[in-house]
Amino acid sequence: MTYDVDAVRARFPALAEGAAHFDGPGGSQTPAAVADSVAGTLRSAVANRGSVTRAEARAEEIVVAARAAAADLVGGVAGGIVFGRSMTQLTYDVSRALAKEWGPGDEVVVSRLDHDANIRPWVHAAAASGATLRRADFDPATGVLSAADVEAVLSSRTRLVAVTAASNLLGSRPDVPAIAAAARAAGALTYVDGVHLTPHDVVDVAALGADFFACSPYKFLGPHLGLLHATPALLESVHPDRLAPMPDTVPERFELGTLPYELLAGTTAAIDFLAGLVGSTGTRRDRLIGSMTALEKHEAALLDRLDDGLASIPRVIRYGDPARRRTPTALFNIEGATPARMYRGLAERGVNAPAGTFYALECADRLGLGTAGAVRAGIAPYTTESEVDRLLTAVAELA
Template identity: 80%
Template sequence: MVYDVAAVRAEFPALSEGAAHFDGPGGSQTPAVVADAVAGALRAAVANRGTVTKAEQRAEEIVAAARTAAADLVGGTAGGIVFGRSMTQLTYDFSRTLAKNWGPGDEIVVTRLDHDANVRPWVQAAAASGASLRWANFDPATGMLTPADVEAVLSPRTRLIAVTAASNLLGSRPDVPAIAAAARRLGALTYVDGVHLTPHDLVDFTALGADFFACSPYKFLGPHLGLLHASADVLEALRPDKLRPMPDTVPERFELGTLPYELLAGTTAAIDFLANLVPGTGNRRRRLVESMTTLAKHEAVLLDRLEAGLASIPAVTGYGDPDRRRTPTALFNVAGRTPAQMYRGLAERGVNAPAGTFYAWECAERLGLGTTGAVRAGIAPYTDESDVDRLLAGVAELGG
């Protein structure tokens, strides 16, 4: 199936400003239909969820639609979708809830490949509960975390493994199903940070074998909030702190306060947009399968073009192994230029490719990048060949 990137780009008003955007890993641009959905929810009468007034009913419909859309996106069930302020907030909430059942002798596993949002909440929850912390290291030469790396720090006392589905710094994709299977054999839970993977490939919660999968709609063309999916039986077993009048049903017991209806409407619109990236048939999940599969192929071609171009520039040092499983993300530095200088120099040339560690502190340190990090270029659904060529021209000029 052909991916019509020109037609996709036409749906993004922000692209009319002229910049080539490689900043998607930090937050994607938004199609007009998403902005319209947010505005439409704000313009219509809404109220706290209920069944009496039309405004109450509309709020209920928005929430139900967003849960169903999110479930279609991750291959889960609507009753397992929890919405929150961000992936970070949701992870903190769930780490505190899970830690109620931890104590001395229990072990929690985190990895040095992960964004700090899937590290620090578990580090702090383990310390507060008296549980021990175990670190899984990745190979800095390849940027890959293998199941063997994780299994090396597991024991019968492991209670939870927190692992990324794709590194937000390198794009590296661990074998989550194998890691989750190892956890399950020990009776441990697996919490997956899917923020960087979800915009680029089809997610199948059942195939992953994980217990929790968290992601951020603003990374896949939607508004700023977070969502988490878990099986209903896992959620039923957890008792989070909540206000006394709050519902005790799942998933509502995990959602503190009134949900942002306008952002949920935008999330549904973003998922529908992804489902319609290419012409398809069938229900939304089926269309997501077709669209995300086609998108992944399009982005892989652009990543090949980008990496070949970077490799041809003598001053460039790249990180990670291009032959391994990765999202369309390139991390690099340029001799004679600091990452910050490259960031500013590219911006002056109309190319948005930020630099830093991007909250993946443990990962950057293991790569030897310290606190200055490197330049990160992420390909998005609206990226085309001219964007890649502009980035390469800028890097070549600044590195020459």
């Protein structure tokens, strides 16, 4: 189906301010439907979940709806959806719970390509349990982490492999199904950071082989929240610390305190918005597949335009391999200019493309970027050809 970016943009009030937003990898702009859903929940009577009062029932309905929507988004099951304050918080919670069963002799594998939210929790969990931490390296010339890179550090003692589905810095996409298969053959679980992949492609947790899959609604047009998927059977085997009065049922045993009902309502609205991008038909999962397939094609064309434009500008240094499949993300610097200066210069021209390491500290270090990092330009559902050209013009002026 045809992707009508102008029709999509008309539903984002924030775009009226006039900036060209390439800052989506750090947090996308929000459509009116999501804001209305959050505000509508806050204006309604809501109480702790229950069935006696209408306020209790409304809270229960919001939670059930959000779990169903999130399951449709990732191709999972509603009973396997856990909500938390952020992906980082959820990853720390799961790492601490899993580490209760680890000890000296066990091993945990992380990748240098990852955001620190899928490295540091496992570093701390390994240290607390006495397990050994092993790091899978990637090719800094291409930005690619291969299955062989991970297999090189696997052993019969590996308990878990933590890997990103797409680098938040480079956009490069490891072969997660092959990595998960190798981990499974070694008897290990796979924890997949899907934060940077979920806004740009159809997610199917079973096809990925992800035992755990974590992502962030505020990266795919929703409110600031984190969500995690695992099968209910796997969640049943994990026992996080919790308050005594809390339910021990799955997935509730992982959700500390009262859930933010307004943010859950906003998450459902964001997923429904994605499902309606191109007017697909069928179930919500069917519509999501249709919409995300069309969106990926739209964003890929814009990424080609951006890559070609950057390649034509003298003194622009690009990172990663543009020929490799990746999310619509470009990482670059200008020879002789600091990333911070470029960031400010772009902002002065109405182009929001921030600079830094974006919490991918080990990845940035492997690329030789140090703490200054580079400029990251991310394409979103509301990005247009003219905005890409606006970015390229600004970069050429700065160069």
